[in-house]
Amino acid sequence: MADEMADRTLTPTHPLADRRRLLAAVADETAGAVRLELEAPVAAVDLRLDPRGTGPAAIAADLGAELPSEPDTWTAHPTGTALRLGPDEWLLTSTAARPEDWEFHLDEVAVAHGGMAVDVSAQRTSLRVRGAARELLSFGCALDLRPAAFPRGRCAQTLLGQSGVLLAAGLDGDVDDLQILVRPSFAAYVADLLVDAAAELVPQPA
Amino acid sequence: MQLITCPWCGPREEIEFSYGGQAGVAYPEHPASLTDEQWAHFVFFRDNPKGPFAERWSHNAGCRRWFTAVRDTRTYRFLSSPTSNPELTS
Ligand SMILES: [Zn+2]
Numbered sequence: 312m313a314d315e316m317a318d319r320t321l322t323p324t325h326p327l328a329d330r331r332r333l334l335a336a337v338a339d340e341t342a343g344a345v346r347l348e349l350e351a352p353v354a355a356v357d358l359r360l361d362p363r364g365t366g367p368a369a370i371a372a373d374l375g376a377e378l379p380s381e382p383d384t385w386t387a388h389p390t391g392t393a394l395r396l397g398p399d400e401w402l403l404t405s406t407a408a409r410p411e412d413w414e415f416h417l418d419e420v421a422v423a424h425g426g427m428a429v430d431v432s433a434q435r436t437s438l439r440v441r442g443a444a445r446e447l448l449s450f451g452c453a454l455d456l457r458p459a460a461f462p463r464g465r466c467a468q469t470l471l472g473q474s475g476v477l478l479a480a481g482l483d484g485d486v487d488d489l490q491i492l493v494r495p496s497f498a499a500y501v502a503d504l505l506v507d508a509a510a511e512l513v514p515q516p517a
Numbered sequence: 518m519q520l521i522t523c524p525w526c527g528p529r530e531e532i533e534f535s536y537g538g539q540a541g542v543a544y545p546e547h548p549a550s551l552t553d554e555q556w557a558h559f560v561f562f563r564d565n566p567k568g569p570f571a572e573r574w575s576h577n578a579g580c581r582r583w584f585t586a587v588r589d590t591r592t593y594r595f596l597s598s599p600t601s602n603p604e605l606t607s
Pocket of ligand 1: 523524525526527576579580581582
C-alpha cells in the first residue's frame, strides 16, 4: 500500500502478535512435527446471494473464478479464497484488495442480483497449522479431520475447544495444512489451546 | 454426546446447536385484533407431546441456519432427517 497517504495509513497489528514467539517455539518443541504461524491480515467480505439466481455467476465473473458450489468447500481465486459458509453465504478473502473498496465493489455487483456484500476484514484473524495439523486439532475439535473425511478443498465452521472457528484444509496445495480463522477476541484462547495440545506431540525419549 | 444432522453441514455434535421450540407456530395474521388470551396462547402455549415432536433447531456454531427436525421426546432420538428452512435468504 505504497501511496501518498502512507503517513495516515493505520497498520493493523495481529491480535496474536504478543504470542508470536510462543507459537514459533512449538516447531522446536515438537521436533518439527507441527508448526504454528500467524497470517497477515487479509481483506474479507461476507457475501449473501440466492444460490439459485444469477448472482453467483456474476460474482464469479468479477473474481475470475467460480464460487464453491458444494457445502463446506472453498475455491481459490486469483488473489485469495472463496469459502462457502451456508446455502446463501460465502466468505471471500483477498490479499490484494483494499477492504473498503472491495466491499463497495462487490456490493455493487451483488445488489444488482438481489444480494449484498459486507466488509468483515476485522471479524476474523488467521492462524496456519502445518505438519501434524489434523492430529493437533483433534485434541479440541470433534470433526473427523482425517484427510479422507476433510480433504484439501474442504472448510467447516465448528468448535475448537469452546471457541467457534472456521477451518479450511489444504490452502498450500502440496503441503498438508489447516487454516484456522477465529474471532480476534477468541484468538488468544485458541492459540493457547493449540500450544497446550502440542505438548502431546513432543517426542518422548525412548 | 449425540450427533444432530444439520441439513447443510451434516452430522455435528449437539453442543453446536441451540433449541428453538415447537415448529410450525405461525405468527398471527392480524396480531392487533387478538384478545389478550389469544395472544397469550400464541406467545406461551406449546404442545408437550410424549413422543415425536417437530422442533426448530439452529446450528449456532456452524452454518447458523435454522431447520426443522422431529425428535422423540421420550428417547431424545431424532426421527426425521431434518429439512432446511425453505426461506433460504432469510
Ligand atoms: Zn449447519
